Structure formats: structure tokens, C-alpha cells
Amino acid sequence: MEISVTMNGTARTADVEPRMLLAHVIREEFGLTGTHVGCDTTSCGACTVLLDGSPVKSCTMFGVQADGHEVTTVEGLAGADGLHPVQVAFQEEHGLQCGYCTPGMMLVGAALLERNPDPTDDDIRWAISGNICRCTGYMNIVKAIQTAAKAKAAAPAAATA
Amino acid sequence: MSTVTTVPPSTFGIPALRTEDPRFLRGEGRYLENVQIEGSLRAVFVRSIFPHAELSKVEGLDEARSMPGVVAVYTAGDLDIRAQPPAGNVEAPGGELDQPFDREALARDRLRFVGEPFAVVIAETWGQAQDAAELVWASADPLDAVTDAEQAAGDGAPLLFPAIGTNVAHRFEHDWERDVLAGADVVVEGRFVNQRLAPVPMEADGIAVVPEEDGYTVWVSTQVPFDVRNDLAELLGVDRQQVRAIAPDVGGGFGAKIPVYPEYLVVAKAAKLLGRPVRWFETRSESMLGLWHGRAQVQHVQIGARRDGTVVGMRVDIVADMGAYPLGAFLPATTGEMLAGVYRIPTIAYRGRSVVTNTTPVGAYRGAGRPEATACVERAMDMLAQELAIDPVEIRRKNLIPADAFPFTTATEMTYDSGDHAESLDRALELAGYEGLRKEQRARRERADPLLLGIGVSTYVEITSFSSKEFARVDVEDDGRVSVYVGTSSHGQGHETAFAQLASGVLGVAIEDVRVIHSDTALVERGEGTWGSRSLQAGGSSVATRAGEVADGGRMLAAELLEVDPADLEGPRDGGFRVTGAPDRVISWTELAATAKDRGSPLSAEGVYREPGSTFPFGAHVAVVEVDRETGSVDLIRHVAVDDCGRILNPALVRGQQHGGIAQGIAQALFEEVVYDEVGNPVTGTLATYLMPSAADLPTFETANTETLTDVNPLGAKGIGESGSIGSTPAVQNAVVDALSHLGVRHVDLPCSPERVRASIAEGS
Numbered sequence: 001m002e003i004s005v006t007m008n009g010t011a012r013t014a015d016v017e018p019r020m021l022l023a024h025v026i027r028e029e030f031g032l033t034g035t036h037v038g039c040d041t042t043s044c045g046a047c048t049v050l051l052d053g054s055p056v057k058s059c060t061m062f063g064v065q066a067d068g069h070e071v072t073t074v075e076g077l078a079g080a081d082g083l084h085p086v087q088v089a090f091q092e093e094h095g096l097q098c099g100y101c102t103p104g105m106m107l108v109g110a111a112l113l114e115r116n117p118d119p120t121d122d123d124i125r126w127a128i129s130g131n132i133c134r135c136t137g138y139m140n141i142v143k144a145i146q147t148a149a150k151a152k153a154a155a156p157a158a159a160t161a
Numbered sequence: 162m163s164t165v166t167t168v169p170p171s172t173f174g175i176p177a178l179r180t181e182d183p184r185f186l187r188g189e190g191r192y193l194e195n196v197q198i199e200g201s202l203r204a205v206f207v208r209s210i211f212p213h214a215e216l217s218k219v220e221g222l223d224e225a226r227s228m229p230g231v232v233a234v235y236t237a238g239d240l241d242i243r244a245q246p247p248a249g250n251v252e253a254p255g256g257e258l259d260q261p262f263d264r265e266a267l268a269r270d271r272l273r274f275v276g277e278p279f280a281v282v283i284a285e286t287w288g289q290a291q292d293a294a295e296l297v298w299a300s301a302d303p304l305d306a307v308t309d310a311e312q313a314a315g316d317g318a319p320l321l322f323p324a325i326g327t328n329v330a331h332r333f334e335h336d337w338e339r340d341v342l343a344g345a346d347v348v349v350e351g352r353f354v355n356q357r358l359a360p361v362p363m364e365a366d367g368i369a370v371v372p373e374e375d376g377y378t379v380w381v382s383t384q385v386p387f388d389v390r391n392d393l394a395e396l397l398g399v400d401r402q403q404v405r406a407i408a409p410d411v412g413g414g415f416g417a418k419i420p421v422y423p424e425y426l427v428v429a430k431a432a433k434l435l436g437r438p439v440r441w442f443e444t445r446s447e448s449m450l451g452l453w454h455g456r457a458q459v460q461h462v463q464i465g466a467r468r469d470g471t472v473v474g475m476r477v478d479i480v481a482d483m484g485a486y487p488l489g490a491f492l493p494a495t496t497g498e499m500l501a502g503v504y505r506i507p508t509i510a511y512r513g514r515s516v517v518t519n520t521t522p523v524g525a526y527r528g529a530g531r532p533e534a535t536a537c538v539e540r541a542m543d544m545l546a547q548e549l550a551i552d553p554v555e556i557r558r559k560n561l562i563p564a565d566a567f568p569f570t571t572a573t574e575m576t577y578d579s580g581d582h583a584e585s586l587d588r589a590l591e592l593a594g595y596e597g598l599r600k601e602q603r604a605r606r607e608r609a610d611p612l613l614l615g616i617g618v619s620t621y622v623e624i625t626s627f628s629s630k631e632f633a634r635v636d637v638e639d640d641g642r643v644s645v646y647v648g649t650s651s652h653g654q655g656h657e658t659a660f661a662q663l664a665s666g667v668l669g670v671a672i673e674d675v676r677v678i679h680s681d682t683a684l685v686e687r688g689e690g691t692w693g694s695r696s697l698q699a700g701g702s703s704v705a706t707r708a709g710e711v712a713d714g715g716r717m718l719a720a721e722l723l724e725v726d727p728a729d730l731e732g733p734r735d736g737g738f739r740v741t742g743a744p745d746r747v748i749s750w751t752e753l754a755a756t757a758k759d760r761g762s763p764l765s766a767e768g769v770y771r772e773p774g775s776t777f778p779f780g781a782h783v784a785v786v787e788v789d790r791e792t793g794s795v796d797l798i799r800h801v802a803v804d805d806c807g808r809i810l811n812p813a814l815v816r817g818q819q820h821g822g823i824a825q826g827i828a829q830a831l832f833e834e835v836v837y838d839e840v841g842n843p844v845t846g847t848l849a850t851y852l853m854p855s856a857a858d859l860p861t862f863e864t865a866n867t868e869t870l871t872d873v874n875p876l877g878a879k880g881i882g883e884s885g886s887i888g889s890t891p892a893v894q895n896a897v898v899d900a901l902s903h904l905g906v907r908h909v910d911l912p913c914s915p916e917r918v919r920a921s922i923a924e925g926s
Contacts, residue, residue, distance in 0.1 A: 033195040034188015036412070038363045039445035043848035046363055074188035083186060091182040094813045097821065098653030099185030100192065100363040100412030121861065129857035132848070134363050134413050135653050136817060137824030137885075138856035 008076025025063030045131030048104030074103030095144035097135035172666025212841025230289030276450025341474030345465025364412020367442030376403030385690030411652035416525030455526020495530030615900025625880025634767035648688020669733035694880025822885020
């Protein structure tokens with residue numbers, strides 16, 4: 001089946017088997033390997049991408065279901081003027097160790113800040129509770145998303161890029 | 162040589178940002194499945210659905226072979242792979258086990274656990290291999306299975322290896338015949354279960370083997386690329402130099418990526434037979450069954466004390482579940498050695514039995530034998546305190562090894578290098594506000610608050626590096642930048658940053674001008690990999706030593722070129738040396754490198770650093786829980802950790818290790834457990850059923866450090882990778898019991914789930 005997807009802002013098409021999961025379409029058809037697969041039960045969130053701006057686990061959608069939608073992966077997080085504030089903050093706060101869950105965590109964080117620019121720690125913990133990290137104990141991930149929120153508030157123009 | 166360079170003090174304590182982060186932030190991490198390999202075949206294993214069975218025939222092979230895209234289907238008889246010895250690539254205590262508990266890479270005659278592979282399908286695509294694998298099945302006669310190690314050790318249990326005649330793979334004992342409880346006014350005893358856990362690195366395991374013109378390139382998600390290289394070279398019948406093993410970015414390991422898995426051998430042999438690249442990446446469901454598990458011990462404990470709380474002795478009988486193959490026999494031995502904890506216990510008797518069962522093999526998992534020891538002695542101390550009606554803090558203080566007693570040799574014959582256990586305990590209690598918490602607890606009890614408050618303390622000591630050695634090479638390149646080659650294998654810890662920081666400090670160059678190369682056997686001469694929290698103290702000491710030699714060589718050359726005495730030179734700093742008092746007389750690493758190269762003796766040093774002893778990091782944790790008396794649910798509301806890993810190089814990396822370890826330790830205390838049903842079927846085989854905590858399940862951790870240096874290595878550093886998971890579990894477990902202690906509860910086993918808590922309340926009152 002032929003699908004048309006706005007992938008990280010660029011119109012892309014692919015001919016995919018109907019049984020192919022979106023995660024595999026992203027990785028294999030579009031060659032974007034920053035989307036990782038960590039389980040097979042929709043439990044870990046490593047494969048999280050944004051579908052029309054909302055986080056989805058791309059292992060839990062067929063590729064064909066993304067037809068006509070906008071998909072943002074970690075490769076699309078940085079803007080023309082540099083890294084997204086969430087990306088910057090993940091490094092500043094040591095919010096990643098092995099890095100495998102990081103793309104999903106950052107995308108969830110970025111989406112949260114779009115709808116809630118001033119989250120509490122509990123808001124953040126709840127937002128990322130569908131994503132599992134084995135390395136960090138989540139603390140620095142929460143801090144990173146807080147730091148990103150502050151950075152966005154301080155420079156709103158840059159954050160909307 | 163007039164000066165010998167050491168690591169400048171200003172190198173330490175700097176929270177340098179991670180140099181490896183940019184690639185991960187952009188989604189450019191090079192994990193195994195992101196490595197593109199032209200023309201690669203895919204392997205899918207067919208695994209046992211039987212806990213225990215005689216395998217009479219593998220059926221469906223012809224059907225599978227005729228499926229689209231299938232290139233080969235192999236069973237044990239097709240591959241001629243020598244069975245792995247019981248300890249695999251992991252050294253057992255006292256060498257290999259003396260009985261042939263060998264493991265066939267593909268099961269041949271007998272299936273010993275659900276998930277054990279007995280056939281492999283190789284096809285052009287993963288989907289094709291998967292489809293064909295579904296046609297292959299084991300014609301097998303089911304046997305009685307045993308999944309409980311204590312039962313397996315007893316008479317009449319089903320035998321996994323009938324020819325050997327016992328399921329007990331290894332025994333050891335220390336002072337077992339001694340009357341260690343003599344003189345005790347009071348003796349308490351318990352049976353503690355340190356439950357089976359799954360390590361669950363977020364990137365599952367896998368390997369890709371690529372036949373080359375003269376050898377093989379191997380991409381593998383491992384902590385020990387040199388071990389993999391060595392075993393595959395032997396299997397493939399080539400020299401070690403003909404196998405290039407590369408661990409690219411590895412998405413976590415936690416000990417589970419230490420073994421050379423049987424699947425690696427099968428994939429390598431298939432690649433050899435087919436003359437094509439073959440790759441395998443396990444699904445999470447496979448990983449939950451195939452990747453080794455951790456912990457899985459039962460401990461029978463007796464501890465005796467005088468009325469004032471002074472401990473006179475302890476006796477511990479350990480039954481360690483090895484799973485189907487005893488790869489992890491070193492684990493209970495470590496537990497035995499570390500049973501003294503932070504206490505001056507005059508006599509300790511212990512014995513251990515490592516027992517095979519019809520379950521996934523058990524091996525190292527973050528802590529690897531030490532969390533089991535700490536949980537044992539810390540729980541026992543609390544039970545003793547409860548029995549004697551002494552505060553848990555007081556009984557600890559009474560028995561702590563005093564700061565002036567180091568080096569201290571325990572009743573288990575371990576010699577602790579350095580420590581100040583009272584200091585870390587004081588610090589943790591202060592951070593927690595211990596007295597205030599006790600007051601709050603009393604108030605809640607008085608008003609019969611349904612939310613019970615529990616305060617748990619653990620004081621721990623562990624062992625890191627195990628007197629290990631490591632290779633490093635340090636070069637100054639033509640452009641004045643520095644290359645560091647090291648034999649450890651980072652899989653999330655941040656070695657690239659830590660070693661760059663060290664070399665930067667010693668050689669006076671910017672961190673970003675240091676390139677760290679690791680985990681590639683073609684680029685690094687040798688290496689031991691990463692395990693036992695050893696990388697900074699062994700690998701870092703090696704890097705610092707070689708960098709120091711390069712600095713010394715550079716200084717001599719600079720002195721000669723600037724025509725001054727080496728003692729009159731300052732540096733290296735800011736990228737070179739300068740003459741004291743003559744700021745314009747400088748020479749850069751770039752210039753020095755050019756001259757050194759012209760003379761045919763480049764600025765380079767390499768060698769193996771051998772750590773002369775082990776180090777013993779320590780600390781104190783305080784956990785605060787609220788237990789709902791009606792539902793039994795436990796909410797960990799605070800967790801305070803004061804960990805001492807000697808001298809700290811990068812506080813941010815140390816904090817990260819503390820956090821991650823604490824989270825895994827809490828997970829053991831409250832959430833995670835690998836469970837088998839009564840006939841041996843795993844019921845926690847996916848992340849939907851195995852309860853890993855999310856961010857919503859954990860509190861903000863309150864962490865701090867004390868810094869008690871060691872003289873075992875030139876950095877003064879001890880390991881921090883595993884401390885968090887060692888100190889936290891007993892603190893949380895003790896907190897849960899503490900919340901219930903006024904109801905007569907003396908012990909709650911791990912994990913302290915609502916069911917167990919409710920059952921304990923019912924039994925206790």
C-alpha cells in the first residue's frame with residue numbers, strides 16, 4: 001500500500017506491507033533509526049513518535065494508519081537554529097545514559113511542554129510514565145524537562161522554531 | 162626523569178557535560194540494529210515451550226526449509242559447536258565447576274527451560290525467518306520440572322542432568338562447623354528470599370557476524386567484546402586477530418551482557434557455513450527468557466547478640482538458584498564473602514549451594530552477589546533490633562567498624578581498604594531528619610492513622626573492581642589532539658566523558674580535544690570490558706598512568722627544545738608547556754608531536770594497569786514509606802542515599818549512577834519479580850507482566866556523597882555503578898517492615914507487594 005506522510009516536515013511516500021508497524025516503516029522505509037524498538041507489548045515507549053503533535057507508540061500503529069498524517073521523530077526535533085530546548089536540557093541535566101529510551105522521552109517531554117508550558121514534577125512524571133528508562137531512575141529526565149520549560153519560557157521565540 | 166606527572170587535583174570534582182551525548186540527542190546512536198550490513202540474513206531461534214523434556218526429534222524442518230526466503234534451518238547436529246563449560250566465559254570460584262553441567266548451544270537431547278533454543282532458521286528477512294520458525298517444533302516427552310532451588314537441592318527432585326546425579330552444581334563453606342552463636346543472649350532467625358529479577362537493558366541483545374576476506378567482523382551488544390572475540394575465534398577456527406568484534410553503542414547491560422551467549426555461537430557458525438552475514442536481534446519476549454536473570458537466592462539466617470545489641474555471630478545458609486546451567490556460581494560465593502557488611506561481627510559461618518533448576522540461567526545483575534549479602538545482614542540487624550527493642554540506628558552504631566580500624570579484615574576474610582561508615586550514616590540521618598520522622602511515626606500510630614509510616618535504614622559496603630587490570634594507550638596526534646584507547650566498554654556509563662576528562666586534566670588539553678576509542682578489538686589492543694563497577698578505577702587509572710607518561714615525555718622534549726631544565730617548565734596546560742617566568746616561551750603539543758614524529762618516537766604510551774587490590778565503596782540509605790493498612794500498598798515517599806565511592810571525578814556521572822542504581826534497588830524492594838507457575842512456565846515473559854517501575858512509581862531521590870579516598874589506585878577512586886542497587890533495597894524493605902512492626906510483623910519478603918504486606922499483617926496480628 002502506498003502511504004503519504006509528512007515526515008519531520010517533509011512530504012514522503014512509501015509502499016508498505018499492510019502488516020508493517022509504523023516503527024518499522026520509520027526505521028526501514030524512511031531510514032530514520034533514532035526511533036528504537038524496546039519491547040513487543042507497547043510497554044516501554046522507546047519507539048514513541050509524535051503523530052500530529054501527540055505522542056504515540058509507533059509499535060502500536062500500522063504504518064498505513066499514518067497515511068495523511070504528520071509524524072515527528074527525534075531526527076525532526078531540532079530546528080533550523082539548533083537543538084530543541086529539551087535536547088539541550090537532556091545534556092545539561094545528564095538526562096540520558098545509554099540513550100536508548102532518550103528519543104521517546106524527549107519527544108514526550110517536548111509534546112508536554114507544548115500543551116503545558118509550566119508543568120509540575122508530578123505532571124512530568126505522569127506524562128513520561130508510559131516510557132521506561134532502565135538507566136537514570138528518571139530523576140534527571142524530570143529535571144531536564146523542567147529545565148527545558150524554563151529555557152522555553154525565557155526564549156519563547158526560539159522555542160517555536 | 163625530573164617530575165612524574167600525576168592527575169592534577171583540579172581534574173576532579175568537575176561535572177563535565179557528556180561528550181557522547183550529541184549523537185544520542187539527535188537520534189544518531191549506533192545501536193546494533195542501526196548498523197547497516199549489506200546482504201545480511203536474519204536468524205530466528207526456535208525455543209523450548211517445555212520447562213523440562215526429553216527432546217526426541219525436531220519436526221517441521223523440511224517444511225521450514227521450503228518456505229520463501231529460507232536459506233537454512235539448523236539443529237544441534239548440523240553445527241558441531243562444542244558445548245560451553247558450566248561457567249561459560251565467567252570464571253567460577255576455584256576455576257570451572259568439577260561436574261560437566263555443559264550447555265549445548267542448541268539443545269540436543271534435553272530441554273531444560275522455557276526459552277532454551279533448539280533450532281535456528283536463517284532467512285533473507287526477519288519476517289520470513291519468523292514465519293518459517295513457526296513450523297518447527299520439538300517432538301518431546303515432558304519430564305517433571307523443578308523451579309524451586311530448595312526443592313531441587315533436596316532428595317527425589319527431578320534431575321536436570323541425570324548422569325551427574327544431583328542438581329547441586331557447586332558447594333562452598335566457611336567456618337560452618339563453628340559455634341558462632343556462643344555467648345549470645347538472644348538469637349533471631351529468618352528465611353529471606355532474594356527474588357529472581359530480570360535485568361532488562363532497554364536495548365535487547367543481539368549479534369551480527371559478517372564473513373570477510375580474511376576473517377570476520379562481529380557487531381555485538383556486549384559488555385565484553387574481547388571475550389566474544391576470543392570465543393568466536395576459537396569456534397570459527399581462526400586467529401583472534403582475524404575476528405574484529407565491535408560493541409557499538411550498547412543500550413544498557415547491567416551485567417546481562419557479560420556472557421558469550423549460545424546464540425552468538427550459532428549465528429557465527431551459520432555465517433561461516435553460509436559465507437554470508439547473519440544477524441540476530443532478540444525480541445523483548447525472547448530476551449525475558451534468554452538473557453540471564455539475576456539474584457534468585459534463599460538465605461536461612463541466624464544472628465546472635467548480647468542484650469546490649471553487640472552482635473556475637475551470624476550463620477547463613479545460602480541456596481542459590483542457578484537456572485538451568487550454572488553460569489553464576491560465583492554469585493553466592495561473593496554473597497558469602499560480603500556477609501559481614503559494615504559490622505565488627507566476630508564470627509560468621511556460611512555455606513552455599515548453587516543449584517540448577519528448570520528456569521532461565523542466572524548470572525550477574527547490577528550488584529551480582531553483593532545486594533544479596535547486604536539485604537541479608539541488613540534485614541537480620543533490623544530483626545535483632547526489633548527483638549531487643551533497640552532503635553535500628555543504635556544497633557548499627559553499636560556494631561559499625563570504626564573509622565580508625567581500616568584496613569579492616571572481616572570474619573569472612575575480606576580486607577576492606579578504607580571507610581567511615583559512621584560518617585555516611587550520620588549524614589543520611591541528618592538529611593532524612595530521622596528523629597522528626599520517628600516522631601511523626603509515633604503520632605500516626607497514636608491516632609491510628611490508616612497510612613502507616615515506615616522508616617528504613619541500611620548501611621552497606623560492597624566490593625568493586627576485584628583486583629582487575631586494564632589496558633590503555635594514549636597518543637598525542639599531529640594536530641595536538643589526544644587519542645585515548647581503552648579496554649573497558651561503556652554501555653551508558655559515560656566513559657568517553659570520564660576518560661576524556663582524565664586525559665584532559667593530565668595533558669592540559671580541552672576535553673573536546675580528547676577522543677576516546679573503546680569496544681573495538683581492531684582498534685584497541687586488549688581489554689577486559691566493563692563489569693564490577695571497575696571502569697574508572699581500573700580503566701581510568703590505566704588512562705591516567707599512560708597520559709602521565711606522555712606528559713613526562715612531552716616535558717623532556719619541551720625542555721630540550723626550549724633549552725631549559727624540565728623543572729623550569731609549567732604545564733602541560735592550555736595545550737602545551739611554558740617556561741616559568743617567561744610567558745612567551747611556550748611550546749604546544751602540536752609542535753612537540755611534530756618533532757617527536759620526525760625523530761621516530763611519537764608521543765605515545767601504552768600498557769596494562771593492574772590494580773593491586775579491591776576497593777570497598779560504602780554508604781547509608783534511609784527510605785520512608787507509607788503503607789496503606791487496608792490495601793497493603795506501599796508508597797515510597799522519600800529515599801535518601803549517601804554513597805561513598807572514594808574520590809569523585811565527575812559528580813554528574815556519579816549522581817547518574819546513584820540514581821539508576823537506587824531505582825533498580827527500589828524496583829527489587831517493591832515491584833519486580835520473575836515468576837514461574839507450578840509446572841515451570843514463566844508468567845512474567847513480557848514488559849506487560851514484569852513490573853518495571855515508571856517515573857510515576859518513584860520519588861525524587863535525595864542523594865549526597867562522602868569522599869573517603871582509597872590508596873589502592875592512583876585516582877583514590879572506588880566504583881559507583883552498583884552501590885545504589887545494593888544500598889537501597891534493604892532500606893526500603895526495612896521501611897516496610899518498620900511500618901508494620903507495631904502490628905507484630907517481623908519480616909516481609911521481596912518484593913514487598915500489596916499481597917505480601919497484607920498477608921504479613923494478617924499473620925502478625
